[in-house]
Amino acid sequence: MEIYHIPVLPNETIKLLNIKEGSVVVDCTVGEGGHSALILRIIGNSGFLIGIDKDTDALKKANERLSSISKNFVLVHGNFANIKEILAEKNIKEVDAALADLGLSSLQLQFGERGFSFMNEGPLDMRMDKSKGITAYAIVNGFDESNLSDIFYFYGEERRARAIASAIVRYRKTKKIETTTELANIVGKIYGGKRGRINPATKVFQALRIAVNGELEDLKKFLSDIPDVLITSGRVGVISYHSLEDRLVKNAFRSDPRLKRINKKVIRPEADEIERNRRSRSAKLRVAEKI
Template sequence: MTTEFSHISVLLQESVDGLAIKPDGTYIDCTFGRGGHSGLILNTLGDNGRLIAVDRDPSAIESAQRFADDPRFSIVHNGFSNLADIASDLAVTDKVDGILLDLGVSSPQLDDASRGFSFMKDGPLDMRMDTTKGQTASEWLMHADVEDITWVLRTFGEEKHAWRIANAIVDAREEEELTTTSQLARIIKTAAPQREIKKHPATRSFQAIRMYINSELEQIENVLVAALDVLKEGGRLVVISFHSLEDRLVKQFMKKHSTGKKVPRGMPIKEEEIQKGKKLALVGKKLKPSKTEVSENVRSRSSVLRVAVRLAKE
């Protein structure tokens, strides 16, 4: 049996409010995690409502058993980047009233040393969201070129000492196999100048490797595109981001699809023609957690919530 780790859902009420739930609506929680958001959605739905949860983490699927007796609930073991296929298989394409995305790594994943996401506890250097497939961080680091490692650290971690750290990793693996989080953290700490007091020197590198191993940004791009087809007219897209790269993707996507056609100034074009092509309308401004929430859950401090509604389809 999988050990349960505590998890506090970030921006819980705000995100469910953003879905503007209809009692008999159909909703998809693309990142079930430990079911905090799903639980509140189910509490808000009526008897004829439907909630489809998605997660690629086997431990999340196991955790969903507590909702097994609720006929309104079902869960799919899959990555949310496959949303289009999931919706097609369940015959809900163009029929969904709301999609929720809670991006990034969850607290249970960080706190479980056996997953290898954190340098705070020693564990196997795994970092896979879905432990049933794909290469581990250890396997990748043992074979990747120094240029590739540098690119990953710089691109996904915005690590200014990427080249120095990558070289240290390559040198270290010639002496011993890199299999644990403590090994990697020690290598990075030795290689990177100790100028930052607030953050451990391995913070950015661990984040970058995790994002690369799990193709996180590519997954986000895919699910956002799929959401346009899966949502019905008036359906809500609610996204919680934790990293600037994630939020930038979400912000740019929503802006792109909520802006009408760009035409040269002064061209005699009707307003309805300009508005053609708009697929989303932004709902309010971005939301950040309250001071109270941050004080109760420090991991919420970097979160950003954005909401958009699907416009009429052409």
Template sequence: MLHLPVMFEQVMDGLRVLQEGAYLDGTFGRGGHARGVLQRLGAGGRLLLMDKDPEAIRVAEREFGTDPRVAIHRGSFIDLATWGEAQRGLDGVLFDLGVSSPQLDVAERGFSFGKDGPLDMRMDCESGESAAEWLARADEREIADVLWTYGEEKQSRRIARAIVARRADTPLLRTAQLADLIASVVPRGAQKIHPATRSFQAIRIYINRELDDLERGLDAALAALRPGGRLAIISFHSLEDRIVKQFMNRYAKAPPANRRMPIEIAFTPTLKLIGDAQKATEAETAANPRARSAVLRVAEKIGGAA
């Protein structure tokens, strides 16, 4: 049974797939959105698939590798700026941000505090520093800054202090170790989420450079889009959505007037916002609780190169 990805119909409507168009799914995951695009493409269409996760790339190669309309690249959003296939021009780009369901569901990937596994959290588990390695070397201030900046965790200093104290006696190597430690120092109170939720999210975002990659990826996507091409972004976190919203507004709306600058600066929009931010339907969130925090924003390129 195929997993239907978050906000599938809204994404397909937003991308407005042309039969002979060229599209990029920058977060392949397990291919739910990609299948939808491919089903709408004709023989002359093109679908580019990208993902950091080597397991996702293996799935893409197994399921789509023989289709002559498909090209596959393992890498981050920032590779879009140098991938020759993308530089030929695109009619649509999709980024489905955050961690995928398969990554959350496999304990060995270390993303979930609800499943005990190695404290890894890397989307590309074959390169870079794992969460365990970072927590073993980072000082208390750096840990606290990451938890606050990327997780908006109000107890960031208390958690960082506890991590540094615990690792002096016992290395933090498992997700359950870290989740239990955070729960022991953060009062749950009336909050519905687990005390470790924000900390796990913050560490994952930091380890994978998600926000930096997103900012650079958005620039590259806009440059690669043809006039009339659509940019569709699904966010699951307020920091991600803020970056996407600000990016789209910067190219779609004239900056506010400045009373200290009497000379009006000409503004030519490069993007047109397609509707307002969209949320998953009640039916979808009932079937898939992970869709509750999803926000979809769509914009269309209307000018020349950015």
């Protein structure tokens, strides 16, 4: 049996995005098609789904999963920062709802070869789109100490950013840092090998992933462009997994005169969802409507 990524906050997302039979929906982070599968079942034969992802492995898996449900969808390899161009290319002027479920899919974390996980040994890659961009290897082995420190501090909110950057620069004088576990061990040593509930490398890995994929720049562009492709009273929902992303979403939904917030208080998973799906534990959903 195939194991697929379990969608986070599924019922809340569908309900607040007001997805109904006949809706035209863009899933900007289709991933393994968890949310999209639910959406396809609801929109039925009169609706249409456009699924976007940067990751071609995810798109392959989504295609298998969604094809068994309906034909009313198209998948696009692309970046949601280019949402306007992607929809225009598909001759879609406006959509009823848009979803962005940020972060990584289970598929990306599961296999060491993608380099996202400090738990699984693999090359330091971390690119969601394997066809372009700088790798984590190039950053870790090539950036100077102050740049590395800034990345860890600003994108990881890592309080030992300087010490970690300095340890990396010292280490690479003797040998390049090749793998995820090698990097995790260097960070672990800064924390004196103490293992708490959270792996000490968590923030450094988050920071590198954000830098490699330009995640915050893409999200800002998406938030500024999405109102232009929503129908009046169309809705946009974003599920974020760390405070840097959530802050951008919160501020955009609060200050954009084209949008009205549907939930003023952020929506988080209930305890039973967190128990069933640990990945959901840090999720925050915000939804806004075009006015």
